[in-house]
Amino acid sequence: MATILPNFEEAEIVLPGGRALPAILEPRLKTYFVERDGVRLRVMFASAATDNPRGSIVFSPGRTEFIEKYFETTADLIQRGFNVLMIDPRGQGLSDRLLEDNLKSYVETFQDYADDLGYVAEQFSAILPRPLIAMGHSMGGTIVLQSIISGALNPDVVVCSAPMLGLFELETSLMRVAIVALARIGFDKHNLPFQRQRSGLPIPFQGNKLTSDKTRYRSWAAFFQTTPRLRVGQPTYGWIRAAVNSMAYVNRNARNLKVPGLMLGAGADPIVDPASVKRFARNSGCEYNVIPGALHELFLERDSLRDEAFAKLDEFFKTQNI
Numbered sequence: 001m002a003t004i005l006p007n008f009e010e011a012e013i014v015l016p017g018g019r020a021l022p023a024i025l026e027p028r029l030k031t032y033f034v035e036r037d038g039v040r041l042r043v044m045f046a047s048a049a050t051d052n053p054r055g056s057i058v059f060s061p062g063r064t065e066f067i068e069k070y071f072e073t074t075a076d077l078i079q080r081g082f083n084v085l086m087i088d089p090r091g092q093g094l095s096d097r098l099l100e101d102n103l104k105s106y107v108e109t110f111q112d113y114a115d116d117l118g119y120v121a122e123q124f125s126a127i128l129p130r131p132l133i134a135m136g137h138s139m140g141g142t143i144v145l146q147s148i149i150s151g152a153l154n155p156d157v158v159v160c161s162a163p164m165l166g167l168f169e170l171e172t173s174l175m176r177v178a179i180v181a182l183a184r185i186g187f188d189k190h191n192l193p194f195q196r197q198r199s200g201l202p203i204p205f206q207g208n209k210l211t212s213d214k215t216r217y218r219s220w221a222a223f224f225q226t227t228p229r230l231r232v233g234q235p236t237y238g239w240i241r242a243a244v245n246s247m248a249y250v251n252r253n254a255r256n257l258k259v260p261g262l263m264l265g266a267g268a269d270p271i272v273d274p275a276s277v278k279r280f281a282r283n284s285g286c287e288y289n290v291i292p293g294a295l296h297e298l299f300l301e302r303d304s305l306r307d308e309a310f311a312k313l314d315e316f317f318k319t320q321n322i
Helices: 067-079 110-123 139-149 173-187 214-226 237-252 274-284 303-319
Strands: 029-036 039-046 055-060 082-087 132-137 157-161 261-266 287-291
Touching: 029 110, 039 067, 039 110, 055 067, 055 110, 055 139, 067 082, 067 214, 082 110, 110 139, 110 237, 132 139, 139 157, 139 237, 157 303, 237 274, 261 274, 261 303, 274 287, 287 303
Parallel strands: 055 082, 055 132, 132 157, 157 261, 261 287
Antiparallel strands: 029 039, 039 082
């Protein structure tokens, strides 16, 4: 694929252990660095596997995630005829880290994530034919919803996988108030205690909360095990404060979403409460579907569950004439 936007610096693609780029992506995928307000963001563009794209997807990953984790999903989407734009959120992947300790998971406000997404989409708008689909997983789901509600991004439809709209670990108001209070009195850049993922390395497959698919889990884990620059540790108090504020903002403004949407819940999700996703869907007028038995990562799950999620996605696109 010829260089599309030569004014942007090309960025590295990480392939651990000599792993090859999926064949369908190799001629169609490029990564770039795009700077906004002094923060350098790594961006991926993958062109549809057709001369006439049926639309474009702007995708926002979850906390600790990075572009390469979604190569399989990107391949699925371009084979469906979509151009795909993806961004390493600030503070993770190969985008600029925000604190001196690169392992710390921190952001001032989720509006920074939302504005980054809108800015990058605007920079690539010439090669993002409509309909434009905003798509996000977990934290990325919250980001795309905030970007739409705040006006940073103006898609035609939105699709979220287990969007972070209610966290089991923050289910009590007392815990939320305590964390926010500690962030405000100077602990915002301190790590939250009692977290298993302290070094940015993945925990063993047994007992993980993300997926029941051992092969996909190990494939994802290999990136963190071989490439320390990709690692992100436990959240800081500041990140939790920003997340709590964002979830409150998005949930409070559900009726202001104003675009058709599909919210996918993971039925056995131990991280995001599926009831919070269902409630947002009802309040925003979005379609809601749950994948029974799925853990948090619908796009990293075993084939039967992953295929079910994609079937719901395909059905939704059909109802929207996409």
